[in-house]
Amino acid sequence: MLTAMVTPFTSDGAVDYEGVQRLAVYLVDEQRNDGLVVSGTTGESPTTSDDEKDRILRAVVEAVGDRAVVVAGAGTNDTHHSVELARAAERAGAHGLLVVTPYYNKPPQEGLFRHFTAVADATALPVMLYDIPGRSGVPIATDTLLRLAEHPRVVAVKDAKGDLFAGSHVMTASKLVFYSGDDLLNLPWLSVGAAGFVSVVGHVAGAELASMGEMYRSGDVAGALAVHRQLIPVVTAIMTRTQGAIMTKAALRLAGQDAGHVRPPLVDATGEQIAALREDLIAGGLKLADS
Numbered sequence: 373m374l375t376a377m378v379t380p381f382t383s384d385g386a387v388d389y390e391g392v393q394r395l396a397v398y399l400v401d402e403q404r405n406d407g408l409v410v411s412g413t414t415g416e417s418p419t420t421s422d423d424e425k426d427r428i429l430r431a432v433v434e435a436v437g438d439r440a441v442v443v444a445g446a447g448t449n450d451t452h453h454s455v456e457l458a459r460a461a462e463r464a465g466a467h468g469l470l471v472v473t474p475y476y477n478k479p480p481q482e483g484l485f486r487h488f489t490a491v492a493d494a495t496a497l498p499v500m501l502y503d504i505p506g507r508s509g510v511p512i513a514t515d516t517l518l519r520l521a522e523h524p525r526v527v528a529v530k531d532a533k534g535d536l537f538a539g540s541h542v543m544t545a546s547k548l549v550f551y552s553g554d555d556l557l558n559l560p561w562l563s564v565g566a567a568g569f570v571s572v573v574g575h576v577a578g579a580e581l582a583s584m585g586e587m588y589r590s591g592d593v594a595g596a597l598a599v600h601r602q603l604i605p606v607v608t609a610i611m612t613r614t615q616g617a618i619m620t621k622a623a624l625r626l627a628g629q630d631a632g633h634v635r636p637p638l639v640d641a642t643g644e645q646i647a648a649l650r651e652d653l654i655a656g657g658l659k660l661a662d663s
Contacts, residue, residue: 373582374407374443374551375399375574376414378620379428380632387424388632393435398629400440403578406568407441408432409470413507414572414617417445419635426460433465447472447502451487455494462495469499470530470570473508481516492525499525500570504532504553514538521546530570531561540564555607559600562588572616576623576658577606602657609652613645622646626653628661 377399380391399405410432411417411425420428425445433442444461446469448454458469471491473484492499501520505511511533512520520526521542531539532553539550543565552561555573558581562568574581580599588596610619617634622641624631626649633640641649653660 373405373568373574373578373585374409374441374570375403375405375578376409376412376570376572377432378575378617378624378631379411379415379420380630381416381635382632385633385635387420387428389427389431391630391632392428392431395624395629395631396432396435396440399575399578400436403574403576404582405440405574405578406582407443407467408436409443409445409570410466411445412470412502413445413472414620415445416617416635416638419637422457422460425457426464429461429464429466437465437467441467443468443470443500445470445472446491447474449474449477451490454487454491458491458494458497462497466497469495469497470502471499472502473504473510473512475508478509481513484510484512485516485519488520488526489523492520492523495525497525498527499523500528500530500551501526502530502532502553504530506532514541517542517548518546521548528567531566536560536564539566555611559584559588559596562596572620573603573607573610575620576610576627576653577603577656580657604656605652606656606658609649609656613648614641619645619649622649623653626650626660627658 380388382388410429429444444466446457503512528549530551530553550566552558552569558569584596584599618641621631
């Protein structure tokens with residue numbers, strides 16, 4: 373159970389480093405996260421500087437690095453920049469790297485292979501590939517994943533492609549460990565062999581998702597299905613109505629864990645969105661700060 377952690381910002385747009393540490397402790401100690409992914413998309417990495425990324429990572433490692441895995445987002449659409457971010461993350465104490473498919477420039481599969489290999493070669497850290505063609509424009513093909521699986525430090529895939537059959541093929545033919553990168557498909561991914569989740573909903577329902585995974589692995593499929601169905605309103609509210617970081621910060625505020633504001637070009641949730649979110653969180657069985 374990992375959560376792709378949001379980055380708390382103050383009202384004037386600065387990173388709230390004390391808030392970063394408070395949130396990390398909450399996610400690990402109260403939401404039962406085994407690990408946190410720092411400076412991913414949900415962490416608004418496109419709008420944080422390299423220096424901010426380094427300080428955010430160090431803050432999280434200091435707060436929870438002794439009892440949770442801390443994975444640093446190091447992927448960009450520039451291979452050289454990604455390599456530098458990976459090396460900086462290693463120096464800062466990260467336990468692993470999340471490397472997204474290069475976005476916007478739409479490289480061919482050979483370009484993807486060389487990009488991921490260059491980042492994996494740059495440090496001694498294990499690498500989780502992030503396959504999300506909806507944002508990057510290019511999927512990581514099955515053959516490319518199998519080639520990358522031969523690298524000793526490429527160990528996992530965060531899948532937001534949603535092709536369970538292709539993922540099943542890769543898991544059968546390689547050592548790669550899959551994590552659901554789409555909260556809508558958390559339980560289906562478990563059913564074909566995924567190890568767990570890199571979740572956004574885990575900010576407020578991490579404990580429930582951890583229980584769902586435990587139930588499924590212990591053979592209580594009916595119990596896992598019940599949790600999956602219970603959380604449908606929560607997943608709908610956070611993941612389908614607008615951008616995930618926007619709704620996550622609103623949900624955290626309703627749960628009594630203020631994670632601040634978002635940075636442009638994102639905009640904070642509207643009153644109407646927050647009212648609907650409140651109803652959905654309650655429908656999903658979550659306890660709110662004022663309930």
